[in-house]
Amino acid sequence: MKEELKKQNFRSEAEEAKWWEEHQDDLANEFEGAAALGAIGHGTAARKGKTPTTTIRLDPADIAVARAQAATHGLRYQTYLKVLIREALRAREQYRSEHEGLKMKGKERLFVEQRPQGDYAVRKPKSDRASAVSRTQAEAIERARELNPGTSPLVERVRNTSSGSPDKWRKP
Numbered sequence: 001m002k003e004e005l006k007k008q009n010f011r012s013e014a015e016e017a018k019w020w021e022e023h024q025d026d027l028a029n030e031f032e033g034a035a036a037l038g039a040i041g042h043g044t045a046a047r048k049g050k051t052p053t054t055t056i057r058l059d060p061a062d063i064a065v066a067r068a069q070a071a072t073h074g075l076r077y078q079t080y081l082k083v084l085i086r087e088a089l090r091a092r093e094q095y096r097s098e099h100e101g102l103k104m105k106g107k108e109r110l111f112v113e114q115r116p117q118g119d120y121a122v123r124k125p126k127s128d129r130a131s132a133v134s135r136t137q138a139e140a141i142e143r144a145r146e147l148n149p150g151t152s153p154l155v156e157r158v159r160n161t162s163s164g165s166p167d168k169w170r171k172p
Helices: 013-037 060-073 077-098 137-147
Strands: 111-114 120-123 132-134 154-156
Touching: 060 077, 111 137, 120 137, 132 137
Parallel strands: 111 154
Antiparallel strands: 111 120, 120 132
């Protein structure tokens, strides 16, 4: 590219408008030459290199849903997906910061809770799967202590008491 067509600094909009008018033929020639070489890409030169490109494979049905939802917001679907990812990451980060109290001495507190089958699961916070399963609550509490020594597990109440209902957590 010709040096005089590279990034310019203007003192006013009027000066910029005048420059573009005077150089429109030169810019058109540069563009046509770049197109002939196949050197034209998406985005701007200023943006290239500042944000890394990430490739993910998505189910075509998910892409169709994203396209439809993006259209209702007047966005391209890739932009819409970036917004969704950013919102999910921020929400997850906020959730983590709100639940930092579940950590103690750098370790996550474990939960002991009764499963529908009647046995007891030892779980990490926000986990869908149990780290261990025991026949009794006492065994589950002991297993939680083995898995996370020095940190008391939080135990689900299994019966109503004068100090709480089954949906309350207590220290053993």
